Amino acid sequence: MRPTDTAPRAQSDQDAAWRTRLVAAKDRFAAALPDAAARQRRILAEILTDNADTAFGREHGFARLRTIDDYRAAVPLRTHQEYRPWLTRSAAGEARVLTAEPPRLFFTTSGSTGDRKRVPVTESFVRRVYLPFFQAAMGVPAQYHPDAFGRGAVTLNLRHDRLARPALSDSGRPSLGPSQADLRGGFGVDLEEPGSRAPWAELPVALDDQAYLDKLYVRVRTAVEHDVRSVIGHNPTMIAMLPELIAQWWPRLIEDIRDGTCLGVPGGTPAPARAAELERRAGGRPTPAAIWPHLSLLYCWTSGVASLYLPRLKDAYGPSVTVLPTPPAASEGPVGVPVDQHPSAGPLAVSCVLYEFVDASRDVAPDSPTLLHDELEEGRDYHVVLSHLGGLYRYVLGDLAHVVDHVDGVPRVEYAGRATLSDTVGERLREPHVVRALREASRVAGIGVANVTCRPENGPGRPHHTLVVAADQPLPPTRLPAFQDLVDKELCRVSHDYRHVRSTGALGAARVVPVAASAFTEHWHHRLAAGMRPPEIKDQVFQHDPVAWARLRDHGRHSTHTEKRPE
Known part of the structure; x- marks a missing residue:
């Protein structure tokens, strides 16, 4: 169809209107920052x-509470484990447990650090918390990269995976991840994911919902035939894995494109010229940059472990590609929202969620003193505590936020890591300590880091921490002692307790x-085979699985990985 035809022009106008709404939502969010306290x-x-008239509200006396101090005194801080009884009752169908409104569905977390969690989703939560956050969060790419950010074929959204048959809670309500839910259809709100109208948003061949790798392959296979200009992962592991997967899949991709098939079955129009063009461009080294020469935007978390390896992906995606951060957030609720092109952070979503914080140097207890947003200091890490209309009250998120600076008096925060603690003999290492130490040590040593995982070990000799580090280039044995010394010195610098x-x-x-680097690629495939969806497989700074640890640590001596690709 020619560019002057009516259908493409109408779609372009609709996408322009969609981006305008996103930018307006971001601007409304930013305009509310000076009024944060109110x-x-x-x-x-x-x-x-x-x-107030819920089981939780009555038990904690919501009707008689007025101030934040009243609220703190009446409601203890709770982790998910401590919150589970109320969530379980709600998921079982009991009315008015956490919210006066009945939950319409439940968001599930990835379960990457433990059991999957179910978070109730009411209409008020969607309209007054999730929708304003979701739209504002996409305002920056919509404003600064309009040609690369849309609902159509310009955007490959590796996060979006709408399910045909979602799992159900005990009460029969859908239970699924935020990226799998049709909130637009289910709640009648203006909520569309970028790339949601691309040809690969609906799979051209029938696949089981749990055929995760095949579904991902089919989306990429379809996208390879189009002029993709942005790739969205949210979870940066997906951004890192895409070049690896494309290289693994390349012969099958070329065959399917040439023959008009998907996984060897009819699912498209034969395109031998496109297949030949792609082979010519790749020249034996297929990368996203070779496939999509106009690629200009990556959109994912940029802090934490991702800050180590995202710079090395420039070669695979193209030297001119921009990486913008998606907001620090979780299935349980939003934390920050970027309002400009800051490389990693955004101000707290003060118009959506009530925030409290506990200094990250302390463990969180039910009666831990908390700080409000205007009491946070730049350069420090904090445990995040959420309260919002969706039924979470003084909920300890389990994530750490790092305060970068302030915007109109509101802390601008980036995701610092999970609050997991490694504490063998009192060293009290947290994820940000490991990442910051390795980032500085690798900078001084001139070593590019592809990924890392860490675990305390007890022998021989004194207990110590071992870091399994994938570097861009092999690290010669002669350089290893000096690099280890750098890492240890940096851990001493960033952590008082470790020192x-x-x-x-x-x-x-x-x-x-x-x-x-293939050690972590293989680890990703093992986790996928264990039942995790690709967007759920996150970097693991601390490795708690002894089998996975042994496999990563011993990689290269007796690898058992068999390359995974659609057959």
Whole structure:
């Protein structure tokens, strides 16, 4: 169809209107920042009023609470495990447990750090919390990269995976990830994912919902025939894995494109000229940059472990590609929303969620003193505590936020890592310590890091931490002792507790085990085979699975991986 035809022009106009709405939502969010304190008070009042007549509200006396201090005194801080009884009752169908409104569905978390969690989703939550956050969060790419960001074939959204048959809670309500839900159809709100109208948004061949790798292959196979200009992962592991998967799949991709098939069965129009053009462009080294020469935007989390490996992906995606951060958030609720082209962070979503914080140097207890948004200090890490209309009250998220600076008096935060603690002899290492130490050590040593995982080990000798590090280039044995020393010195610098136990001799020096990047590629495939969806497979700074640890640590000595590709 020619560019002057009516259908493409109408779609272009609709996408322009869609982007305009996203930019307007971002601007409304930014305009509310100077009024943050009043917004936070209003959210508390709405929580107490709207959900007073619920099992949780009655048990904690919502009707008599007025101030944040009243609220703190009445409601203890709770982790998911401590919150589980109320969530379980709600999922079983009991009415008015956490919210006066009945949940329409449940968001499930990835379960990457434990059991999957189910979070109730009411209409008020969608309209007053999730929708304003979701739209504002996409305002920056919509404003600064309009030609690369749309609902059609310009955007390959690796996060979006609408399900034909979602799992059900005990009460028969859908239970699925936010990226799998049709919130637009289910709630009648203006909520469309980028890339949701691309040809690959609906699979051209019938596949089981749980055929995760095949579904991903078919989406990429279809996208390869189009002029993709942006790739969305949210989880940056997907952005890192795509070049690896394309290389693994390349012969099958070319065959399917040439023959008009998907996984060897009819699913498209034969395109031998496109197949020949792609082979010519790739020249034996297929990359996203070779396939999509106009690719200009990657959209994913950029902090945490991703800050180590995203720079190395420039070669695979193209030297001119821009990486913009998706907002720090979780299935349980939003944390920050970028309002400009800051490379990693956005101000707190103060118009959507009531926030409290606990200093990351402390463990969180039910009665831990908390800080409000205007009490946070730049350069520090904090445990995030959420309260919102969706039925979470003083909920300890389990994520750490790092305060970068302030925007109109509101802390601008980036995701720092999970709050998981590694504490063998009092070293109290958290994920941000490991990432920051390795980032600085690798910079000084001139080593590009593709990924890392860490685990305390007990012998021989004193306990110590071992880091399995995948570098861009093989690390010669002659350079390893100096690099290990750098890593250990940086851990001492970034963590007071680590420095203390090292000085007493209770903890040995950190050790580094260099492995090929393929070790982490294989680990990704193992986790996929265990039942995780691709968007759910996140980087693991601390490796708690002894089998996975042994496989990663010993990679190269006795690898058992068989390359995974659609047959």
